[in-house]
Amino acid sequence: MADRSHNAQSAKSPGSDAYHHGDLRNALLAAAGDLLEEVGPERLSLREVARRCGVSQTAPYRHFDTRHALLVALAADAFRAFAGRMKSEAEGVDDPPARLRALGRAYLAFAIANPAKLRLMFGPQSPSKDSSAELQEAAREAFALIHDATEARLAQPGTRKMDLEQATLGAWAIVHGLASLAIDMPLPPGLEDEARRSELADTLMDIYQRGLDAT
């Protein structure tokens, strides 16, 4: 998807032209993705991305109207990777409380593994500021996972009757808050290794879930 200009000979076939790149759009996205994790969204330079692809400074403008548009496309990619990680981590975990825990662990793990991506997804390129349908859909897909898991959790017996949107927002907030703080604050120790982090995410999600139960 996202590529259908003429026939797309895909990647530089051997001995190819050297003038026309062949698959510049994807090459730009890949290079930008690398650069993103190296320097962060703020310092991501379009010219540097072009340099890394071996094309001129303005070549990217044939594929992205603006630097911002590149970042938006990158953010959409990031949201898809994010959703993929959550989905695979929670695959086969059908017990609602366990599933919410798994999603929370995946959320935190993704953030720690790709801090710049997370900052990109929720920074000034976030879906709220931009009406790109692709980005909004990618974000929606990710959050639908939390939404649906929360819905199943609320259906468990012994759970307090409450608004689904609010409960979803709460689950989302606690893992998002944890992930954000882990990324850009000096945290009290205890986040050294993956195991400890997952434990912490589980603990906090458990507290939240207990709060959803009837007294």
Place this chain on the structure above:
Amino acid sequence: MADRSHNAQSAKSPGSDAYHHGDLRNALLAAAGDLLEEVGPERLSLREVARRCGVSQTAPYRHFDTRHALLVALAADAFRAFAGRMKSEAEGVDDPPARLRALGRAYLAFAIANPAKLRLMFGPQSPSKDSSAELQEAAREAFALIHDATEARLAQPGTRKMDLEQATLGAWAIVHGLASLAIDMPLPPGLEDEARRSELADTLMDIYQRGLDAT
């Protein structure tokens, strides 16, 4: 505080020199604060700040080594304002559960009122990336409020025995997550006015606090 170079004739006294500004450092911080909320931390330009103070492009370098240093000072200011808001909102509220709720409301209200400040505080200028003692102290002061309130809450009868740092991190995470999402995501409706927002913050904090209780 933060100003003690020679005697500080403070502000441009009437008919002052016109070459030496008199209180440029504070003027720069004020102008930068305005510009910050207008364009966000990313587009905050040192030259524009200088222009607004009526000085040359390089005058700011007498007071801040670098653009980043200006942002760090601004972030420290923001943390102090943030702590002030939480402190005054929770003033006189001594019942631990109610105090945590009040802090949560203030957290969200501050974020909505000053989104750019929040992004600055937690973005690439956040305390983790910078060892500025001033910034770290300002941040510590803000979070001490949540920490102490959580400590008091854990001391309430009927509360599950658990680690204070984890419980603090959880409370912090849920309000920070909510505030962050409110700032840079398209949220499900319900955040229209201050009253509704405070209600939502209370609801989520209540869920969290219920989770802290023994079953």
Place this chain on the structure above:
DNA sequence: TGATCAATGTTGACGCTGTCAACACCAAAT
């Protein structure tokens, strides 16, 4: 087969930015 066309690349320029080096001004200490 050869001309045309649209997609995709390049060159060169503009104004903006952060930052540096060199210089100007001015208040206070000697």
Place this chain on the structure above:
DNA sequence: ATTTGGTGTTGACAGCGTCAACATTGATCA
């Protein structure tokens, strides 16, 4: 009265996003 050090200015440099004009190509159609 002179020196000095803090503060402000001018001028320059390289890097940035972006625009306009031009070049090169593979595909389309006469």
